[in-house]
Amino acid sequence: MKYMEQHLQEILKQIEGLHPGLIWLFLFLSNFFENLFPPWPGDTVNAFAGFLLARKDSIGFLNVLSSTILGNLFGALIMYYFGKQVISLIKNYNIPFKDKFYSEKGLEQTINWFQKYSLIVVLFSRFSAGIRFFVSIVAGLSRMPIWSFITVFSLGVILWCGLIIGSAYYLGKNWEYIREVLSIYNKIIISFFLFLFALYGFYRYKKKKREV
Numbered sequence: 001m002k003y004m005e006q007h008l009q010e011i012l013k014q015i016e017g018l019h020p021g022l023i024w025l026f027l028f029l030s031n032f033f034e035n036l037f038p039p040w041p042g043d044t045v046n047a048f049a050g051f052l053l054a055r056k057d058s059i060g061f062l063n064v065l066s067s068t069i070l071g072n073l074f075g076a077l078i079m080y081y082f083g084k085q086v087i088s089l090i091k092n093y094n095i096p097f098k099d100k101f102y103s104e105k106g107l108e109q110t111i112n113w114f115q116k117y118s119l120i121v122v123l124f125s126r127f128s129a130g131i132r133f134f135v136s137i138v139a140g141l142s143r144m145p146i147w148s149f150i151t152v153f154s155l156g157v158i159l160w161c162g163l164i165i166g167s168a169y170y171l172g173k174n175w176e177y178i179r180e181v182l183s184i185y186n187k188i189i190i191s192f193f194l195f196l197f198a199l200y201g202f203y204r205y206k207k208k209k210r211e212v
């Protein structure tokens with residue numbers, strides 16, 4: 001990750017001098033790629049876009065935001081449709097550790113829970129780099145209506161990316177401060193969800209033990 005961040009800094013220096021159209025394309029590809037490869041620092045790139053806005057009015061706020069929305073949406077839709085195929089892949093292919101981790105009942109419970117809270121989960125998944133990758137897959141897995149997914153997902157992108165881009169715009173040359181804040185924020189969010197996951201696992205374990 002540290003190597004990737006250092007290499008990204010070199011790329012961003014080159015991006016600054018490009019034609020606005022190429023900057024929009026880069027932002028589109030960055031946000032698209034982040035949905036397929038979570039370690040990619042897409043939020044850092046979006047913060048840099050806000051810094052560029054403060055220096056180059058020609059790239060335009062709406063154009064920058066549109067590039068991030070479309071990139072995120074196309075990437076998320078690929079993972080959504082992949083999620084639609086997950087069940088058949090699990091059932092029809094001999095995947096390593098399948099017997100240990102796959103449970104028909106557990107999968108059904110996950111789908112039922114997601115269907116109940118899907119709008120909230122998809123909306124706020126954009127606010128955590130740790131879970132946004134998986135949510136698109138689970139949305140497809142649970143057969144969430146495609147237009148509901150697109151609408152709520154896009155709204156989440158507008159809120160989150162708009163906040164990052166706008167903050168970087170006002171911070172100007174101090175835009176990298178956002179990267180430090182995001183790093184701390186994501187660690188807290190991921191730790192919180194890991195704690196909830198461990199708590200749920202412990203609850204399931206105790207419940208099974210009582211049933212024996």
